[in-house]
Amino acid sequence: MSAQQSQGIQTLLEAEKAAAKIVQEARQYRVQKLKDARSEATKEIEEYKKAKEAEFKKFEASHAGTTSEAQAAIDKDTEVKLQSISDSYNSHKNEVVQKLLDRVTQVKPELHKNLKKVQS
Structure with missing residues (x-):
């Protein structure tokens, strides 16, 4: 019986080794x-990154002309507005200086309204 147990144990050990090997x-x-x-x-x-970069470069190249055209239009508009402001300044500067001088030189000395109330 001992031989059978020994053989059974041996079989179990071999099975365990086989299972460990499979695992x-x-x-x-x-x-x-x-x-x-x-x-x-x-x-x-x-591959996806390369495809998206190529797609972006294609998009950027197709819209590069549009950007430079837009920049040129904005620069032109800015120049027109600056010229308009400069013209307005030049045409009205004498009037403004004269109004300022008139206000400064035409002083009417009188008491402040709050001071009048305190004295009453």
């Missing part, structure tokens, strides 16, 4: 699959 292989397979998946995802990301 180890499964772990290695899983690790390899994860590595493969990561490298594949990295490749896809790089």
Whole structure:
């Protein structure tokens, strides 16, 4: 009976070793699959990034002329407005200076309204 128990134990130990080997292989397979998946995802990301960069460069090139045209139009409009402001300044500066001088030189000395109330 001891031989049968010994043989049964030996069979169980062999089965346990085989199971451990299968588990180890499964772990290695899983690790390899994860590595493969990561490298594949990295490749896809790089391809997607390259495609989007190319698309952006194409868009940028097609709209580059529009930007320079818009900038030229804005510069022209700015020059027109600056000229208008300058013309307005030149045409009204004498009037403004004269009004300021009139106000400064025409002083009517009188008491402040608050001072009048206190004295009453």
